[in-house]
Amino acid sequence: MTLNQLEYFCAVCRYHSITRAAESLFVSQPTISTSIRNLEKEFHLRLFTHGQNRITLTNDGSLFYKKAEYILHRAHEMYTDFSDKDTNxxxxxxxxxxxxxxxxxxxxxxxxxxxxxxxxxxxxxxxxxxxxxxxxxxxxxxxxxxxxxxxxxxxxxxxxEDTYVYCVDKNHHLAKEPSVSFETLKEEPIILFNTDSVQSHTVITGFRSEGATPHIKMYCSQLTTVLNCLSAGNCGAFLYSAMTLPENIVKIPVEPRISNxxxxxxxxxxxxxxxxxxxxxxxxxxxxxxxxxxxxxxxxxxxxxxxxxx
CATH class of the missing domain: 3.40.190.10 (Periplasmic binding protein-like II)
Structure with a gap:
């Protein structure tokens, strides 16, 4: 038994719903369900009965809930007492x-x-x-x-959630294009974030899915460096559509659409x-x-x- 399991169990008790409990704790529904099954297995109890639209506690579940609430209250009280001091x-x-x-x-x-x-x-x-x-x-x-x-x-x-756009300087030869594809960009020098980034993996996979090999000019970790390179040269970069960029940088939609x-x-x-x-x-x-x-x-x-x- 863990404190997390008790947190999940008590949340289901309060909401009478695994879905609402998962939303309130920012975890997945399977995480909640697995924790409850493990508690029932460990203590050889049936904690809930499942109705058509509602979950209710069994008699054993009601007793377990009272104990669980007591344990969680004391655990949080102890954490507050010993962790909130300025020196610690x-x-x-x-x-x-x-x-x-x-x-x-x-x-x-x-x-x-x-x-x-x-x-x-x-x-x-x-x-x-x-x-x-x-x-x-x-x-x-x-x-x-x-x-x-x-x-x-x-x-x-x-x-x-945001979609990729291909970004270039306003004087770049692609700046007025309505959209670009991985096929049309295969000869273009591009800047990617570091090789261990999801962005780099996503972009390279996009090129390969079109049977193309990207012309990678540089791998970079800093956004400011990317923007400086875009402003100074003829290269482009895959960034996100929601980002506020300098006025001289043009965002071009990528087809097919890719999001993260x-x-x-x-x-x-x-x-x-x-x-x-x-x-x-x-x-x-x-x-x-x-x-x-x-x-x-x-x-x-x-x-x-x-x-x-x-």
């Missing part, structure tokens, strides 16, 4: 990718620090490296590209600390405009695990 307030370690999370995270992180008084430590890295750091407990959470094959090995919450999802990603099965829970809630309650990456605050509608237990 470790920063929340957040990984951010080169784009677009590097554009939206710094300002949001500062707002989060001011609102909750929780220190934040940001680390810029590729999405792949961020996942490794999360796996090794070197990051608490990452804002990363969520389009990778083993996403279900993590808990995650999607923040924004970005969001919060944290280690599956870990206990959601008060700091992490507040950050998940904070980011989950933001809405992002379709024209840029500047956040628009939304009315709170869901609460993270730790916030619900308080």
């Amino acid at each position: 307030k470790a920063p929340l370690r957040i990984g951010i990718t080169s784009t677009p999370s590097a554009l939206l995270l710094p300002s949001l992180a500062m707002e989060f620090e001011e609102k909750y008084g929780i220190p934040v430590k940001l680390m810029e890295c590729s999405s792949m490296h961020a996942r490794e750091l999360v796996d090794n407990d070197e990051l608490d959470v990452a804002i990363a590209n969520l389009d990778f094959y083993n996403l279900d090995n993590y808990d995650y919450h999607t923040v924004i 999802q970005f969001g919060l990603l944290w280690k599956k099965g870990v206990f959601i600390t008060d700091h992490l829970g507040k950050f998940i809630q904070y980011m989950g309650n933001y809405k992002f405009t379709s024209t840029n990456l500047r956040p628009v605050i939304a009315e709170p509608s869901v609460a993270a695990a730790s916030a619900e237990a308080e």
Whole structure:
């Protein structure tokens, strides 16, 4: 039995729904269902009865719920007593990718620090490296590209989805094209983010699917370097349509359309600390405009695990 399993169980009890419990905790429905099955197997109990539109507690489930609530309350109380002292307030370690999370995270992180008084430590890295750091407990959470094959090995919450555009300087010979394809770009010098980025993998796969080989001019980790190269030369780069770019940079739609999802990603099965829970809630309650990456605050509608237990 773990505290996370008890968190999931109690959320289902409160909402009488696995779907709503999963939404409130920013985890998948299978994660909730598996945790409950494991609890029932461990204690040889049947905790719920399943009706047509509602889940209800059995007699054993009601007794188990009271005990679980008591344990969670004491666990959060203990965490608060011993972790919120100024001398022992470790920063929340957040990984951010080169784009677009590097554009939206710094300002949001500062707002989060001011609102909750929780220190934040940001680390810029590729999405792949961020996942490794999360796996090794070197990051608490990452804002990363969520389009990778083993996403279900993590808990995650999607923040924004965006499509690729091909970006060039306004004086580039392709600047007035209504759209471009991988076939038409096969001879064009392009800039990609580092080889371990999901963006690079996605773009190279797109070229190969058309039987083309990309002419890669440079691999780069910094967006500012990419933009400087676009302004100074005849190369292009694949960026995201929602990004606000300098006026001299032209965005050209890519056909066929390719998109990526970005969001919060944290280690599956870990206990959601008060700091992490507040950050998940904070980011989950933001809405992002379709024209840029500047956040628009939304009315709170869901609460993270730790916030619900308080």
